[in-house]
Amino acid sequence: MITEFSVDVDTLNLSDSKSLPVIRVSGEIDIYTCSELRKTLASTIESSATDFLLNLENVQYIDSTGLGTIAHSAQQIQTNNGQVFIICTKPQIKKIFEVSGLLSKNISIYESEDQISVPVEN
């Protein structure tokens, strides 16, 4: 079953009165849809976000173009010690992140948004 692709932007209020931009994606991230994700990530970073949360719980598929898009944004915020928090529960998507080697950088995977209660201090 393919869910229509969508990208929604929200804010997650953290316990210490800080907030984190949240980008929730649904559907398949591939060469066709990744440009929309790229635009959203770019505008999130432009509006002075150091860290952001990317929720991929409702993503059924991601390939190297999607990973490239995420890696590019992660690289941009790395200069300000920014972090990308990925929410992902599907084993096949986790596997792709693992195979790509991206997780050794400033990208980390969590099971749910609740786990991101305190921002990482740099």
Added chain:
Amino acid sequence: MASKLEVSLTIPSMPEFVGVVRLAISGIAARMNFTIDEIEDIKISVSEACTNAIQHAYGTSPNPEKDFIDIKAYLTDDNLDIVVKDYGQGFDLSIIGTPEQREKSKEKMGLGLGLTFIKSLMDNANFESVEGQGTTIQMSKKSVNYSTTAVS
């Protein structure tokens, strides 16, 4: 005697058709009793091969009316062999995995990982490219569950 069945699909070199290829190939793989994880691996690999063709074969603005990608699936008993072929500019295969390739991929916001994924997710993968004539990516995977449930 094992029969060799062929399923073929030709798409214009356009990003919106990669999802169609994934759907078709997952249907074929499901018929062969590949596991859900294996079907995912096959989907990603075929998708990466098509993405590679769309990004590199026909320059920056492919003509969808004449720039095509052929996808052929060959089913022989438990083996699924897939060939993704374009008729574009081809590229120098020796750059795969080199810093030069990563740099070129970065220009297109990629990671240079597409072909690496195919190699790691499929049982076998071969790349052939002739400059000016095109690129062929061949890959195969065996379905472990096939023989137990197949009707002969």
